[in-house]
Amino acid sequence: MTTNNQPISIGVLTSGGDSPGMNPAVRSVVRTALNMGARVFAIYEGYKGMVAGKGFIKPMTWSSVGGILQQGGTEIGSARCEEFRERNGRLQAAHNLINHDIDRLVVIGGDGSLTGANIFRQEWPGLLAELVAQGKISQVQANTHPVLHLVGLVGSIDNDMFGTDMTIGADTALHRIIEAVDAINATAASHQRTFVIEVMGRHCGYLALMSAVAAGANWVLIPESPPESDDWEQKMCDTLRAGRLIGRRNSIVIVAEGAQDRHGKAITSGYVKKVIEERIHEDTRVTILGHVQRGGSPSAFERYMSTMVAQAAVKEILAATVDSEPQLIGIQDHTVTRAPLMACVAQTHQVADLIKAQDYEAAMALRGGSFAETYRTFRTLTRAQPRKPQPEQRQLRLAIMHSGGPAPGMNTAVRVAVRLGLDKGHTILAIRNGFRGLIEGNISEMEWMSVTNWMGRGGAELGTNRYCPKPQDLPKIAARLTAHQIDGLLLIGGWTAYNGAHLLFKERASYPAFNIPIICLPATINNNLPGTEYSIGADTALNSIVEDVDKIKQSAVASQRCFVVEVMGHDCGYLALMSGIATGAERVYLPEEGVTLADLEADVTNLREGFKQGKRLGLLIRSERVDPYYTTPFMCAVLEKEGGDLFDVRQAILGHVQQGGNPSPYDRIQATRLATRAMQLFDEPHREKAAPALVVGLQRGQLATTNVADVPSLTEQGVERPLNQWWLSLRPLARMMAQYQEPV
């Protein structure tokens, strides 16, 4: 890409507090820019490097960003820079950029860094005029770069920025917090201790609230929503004590570092500890998580999200004209968004101002709907026991069961459903071991404490299997539902849950017992279900794959080796493609595309070329059902033979580790949202003649329902996957990140 026959030059920098995910973003900026024919410079150490110039502004090649995808922090360095706050520092910075012909910047940082960048951009023409007057640059140089083009990406673990649903770093920070809180939970339970855990977030309670939900904490204090009463200390202590009385062994209180009371007085973790010790005489410990939250390898989501937004940022900046306004590139649901940068910064500051002015309702409203909804759900879930039912309340007998393979997050969903159901005055029955258990009558009543500590537990405590009911099972199923007077059925699982629900729905005319609300909650690691863009368990499986592939890659440092990694997914390539993007795989084989002999031949040729040019490692990710003949061992054999002396080949079939492990924070949070919505549906009035049969899912990031009756028409003929899969649009991105060859 050129202007006046000069290649366009882009500068990229990371600034302010570092956050995991900055490396994948820089990698994506560099590779997209090179791919589009632009030159790209990394400005090391943020604005400090821009002001210092020489040695800090370095041209990047395809391989300069190799091997950084899985690294935490930022390889190109970040710094705070006082000089850049002064015009003189910015004058120096402009001079250095002009010397490199850079007039396009991708800035990855928090609101401070983006504000600074915008000031710099506004001053740019004046700065250049001054440099011309001082004889430091020529008038021609100034004329060639009349404006500074600017695009912002938000690097911040706090998730505190308008214009994006997720900032670069927030998901990984939640991983770190949840790892810590899970560990603390275990020791707290052993000694019946109370832990007060302080997490980051000066103006934003996102990390505190989401980690409290995901860890099943007992109390949370966030800046946006201070405790309502002036005697909140007593309420908190009453709740903690009531929990002890009904047998809870661990108590966890999460405090955001910016938590305050209604009058703006800070609530510190030390103060919370003092209150608990004084009022309920409990052994209480404080843990301030601090910089651990910024550390570690970026999560799977972080890696693909950063790669997506950074690619969009480069496209935006290369398309910018003299009249373009600077944009912030963010993400909403799974879609990249763009919004005027300065409006986003202004709105972000507004929330902080509202909190300062103690207008908490307005601050909470600006945080958006799902934040407030999550806060309400959290408050119900942490009750020590259900509320007393109101006289006018309908009291139902609701049954919960799983069906399909295990998916991390199933227990989370059950915990939420049981507690919300009991809180509404319903009787909750657990059906164990899926449809088999239903047929056999393996049904028992659940209590509030039956699900204690299930929030972060992997596996499926209620048991699950892939047995799908057959027509001859239906009379027995109907008899069980009638005998237990079941008024509604919640099915949490994958395709067999959907198929089972569909069968019961279809047979309503023959079996009146099936004419009850049937709600399906999608839970499968494969993410292959219609009616939702995401199913519970998929994020955990993806993280598990990514961690394993990182290790596999490390194992090959000393040899020239090609790995073929087989991942799960049934008929759906979600796990393969997303893990391919998140680990930098050369090639991903998807069941949606299949594989031919010609493909394999081309891949072998590419790999041979790559290894001849010095490549040390090849990574191919194959979804388990790509092709029944070209199996993983077959593909390895072809590569081994054709690779000759250039490289050797190893296969890694990841297998059932992908279904195990404790659910990731995202899986826990979404399981909470979906189960909350599912339980609301049982309470909504419906016509007696046609009880609802619905799938609760996420569509464009929002809770949505789909009729079970419509599932077949949303499904691809003959295979278990939806007709529309949003993530398939990321295939070109995966290719672009992997397949560029360095010019010789």
Ligand code: ADP
């Ligand atoms: P973050 O980007 O994480 O919010 P800071 O607020 O510390 O972090 O900002 C990082 C750097 O951005 C500062 O050290 C400074 O160099 C620059 N910066 C921040 N605010 C401004 C401003 N108003 N004017 C000029 N530069 C600024």
